[in-house]
Amino acid sequence: MASIKDVAAEAGVSVATVSRVLNSHPSVSPGARARVLAAVDTLGYRPNAVARSLRTDQTRTLGLVISDVLNPYFTELARFVEEEARALGYSVIIGNADERPELQDHHVRTLLDRRIDGLLVSPADGRSPLTLDAARSGTPMVFVDRWVPGVDVPVVRSDGRQAIRDLVGHLHRLGHRRLAIIAGPAATTTGRERVDAFRDALREHGLPLIDAYIGQGDFQAESGRRATEAFLALAEPPEVVFATDNLMALGALDAIRGHGLRVPRDIGLAAFDDIPWFLHTDPPITAISQPTAELARAAVRALADVIEGRPPSSVSLPARLVVRRSCGEGGAHAESAGRPEAPDVPGTPETPDHPASQRSNL
Amino acid sequence: MASIKDVAAEAGVSVATVSRVLNSHPSVSPGARARVLAAVDTLGYRPNAVARSLRTDQTRTLGLVISDVLNPYFTELARFVEEEARALGYSVIIGNADERPELQDHHVRTLLDRRIDGLLVSPADGRSPLTLDAARSGTPMVFVDRWVPGVDVPVVRSDGRQAIRDLVGHLHRLGHRRLAIIAGPAATTTGRERVDAFRDALREHGLPLIDAYIGQGDFQAESGRRATEAFLALAEPPEVVFATDNLMALGALDAIRGHGLRVPRDIGLAAFDDIPWFLHTDPPITAISQPTAELARAAVRALADVIEGRPPSSVSLPARLVVRRSCGEGGAHAESAGRPEAPDVPGTPETPDHPASQRSNL
DNA sequence: CTGAAAGCGCTTACAG
């Protein structure tokens, strides 16, 4: 592969001049510029990004460590992160932690070794020492979706508290009283917060959240199945199960189906995270929708702020309830929080329907 | 960040010795090794992969350019590619082409600039000049899923021909005669082949494939919707629609639902690519399943073969029909190709049920 | 077993 030396020789100038042309440095004569450009063209020269990175100490690359690529929510997040990063002139390298702390560590380490300019992390496990080290070592970093409390890193996330209150209100109105939840890992913020919000909302209606109605999941489908099996084995099973992510909802659906039961006739189901498939399940599933595209964009911008020395903003965007039929009929049209069910498929541009975002400088 | 010089100073040896210890070169005295290791530890030193790559001319990184990350089939492929690559000591950088040729070119260029050791490509468009350049320029390369005919690059793919014959046989047995297909882009191999196989299978049953029953899609959901709308507007709509990927099937479902029709009562639906959600749609969808994990592993191994100078194998693994209820009842239990519907959710390890693979040296 | 030195492909003060 041609190097800058070859180009310099071909153009009859020094490598310094070639470099200046490539980086559009102003002080190059038109003639030299033309000859360099011609040489670049005939040799098919492309600058070696590795060498450039070593010299400039920047890679123009962002690392994104997500908890699980197979989770459509994170896939979508990753897609929008790459899009925004590209717009700002960065590439992104994705690391999939698969909800495993040691894999998360592996990716953080690899990314740091590659000297990425900044790191976007959705921690699979808040106790990961490496991630904390990275934060302390001064690598620009932003948490997205999940975060680690007590670490001084900007957080870009969605606040589901109000949407969960809306959900519980909706369920209560439909006459449901025995409400169960499938929780995410207690080691994640989203795992804890969604349960807390659910418990608080139940309390507002004078309902308890008993231990038997708290299933311990890990955000993966199989755990949703297990938790639901346990609910169904109870002397008094819940009337509705709220899965705190879409994969566990899928697992719950499997368990319910395995028992020959029907949703919502025999048991209701709601999920955190809305995905296109929820429109087409049997029945369509009531879900809490996050503004994923905006989250991704805000996260990348916050990270670029840190990298480029500007004061970054933590961002919290509200999630919202989308009512469908999986918790029973009759409440849908009464639910102001539910958006009209316009065709909603991947590839369709999202309407920016979340103008209200709280921002706070860290 | 500490560099190799700092470690050398701390350990009281030369950088050469530090390097030898780091690369487990045999000729280092136990004492020197111990002091270096101690220094590495106290300084929290991590070798700079950028510098190492520049010097060794290898990045231990693979590029993966896929057509669409939001397509669960490719997400799964990417996940298994990363897994196998990691096992072989490589990282992978994913580029999402979003089915756009110019984005594919962008990612190929970026990846080449970063001097990845090899490239795995599922071409969004076979006419991309850059991808061909890359192949000719000598960058180790393997096509996965889709390929470009006439280019001397190993191909790892799934052969759906027999499964499509099985599908058509199944539909014919159920009494369906008016069969339509939603095709992928003619610029892709999978786009063309699936239509060809479908047409051939119809011919075996003495059925024609008329133009009105060929919808032109682009593997994205919205095009599946449009094609289905066109079918439904026909004086004589088809009895069954075969979408040649899962996203277009989702769009078809949207269109059918938008017309107030029911599957399979009013119209049947089948899809290429099986994904967990197809078990939970209303109704569960008959689909053709590719051995994604094996495909991914074979692709990575083939690429590693090219990189490391071994003769690579092209691989073709059979896809298979999974019969569900979306094309009508009564055929399911008669279909030997249909696997038992065991719980099938992401996160569950795949059973290696595709032992028969044809391999051929290129 | 060890170190001094060259060099990977760039960028960028510095001097002219």
Add this chain to the structure above:
DNA sequence: CTGAAAGCGCTTACAG
């Protein structure tokens, strides 16, 4: 406007 030279952080013959 231009080029010679230093240097980014490594690895690896080469000589001892």
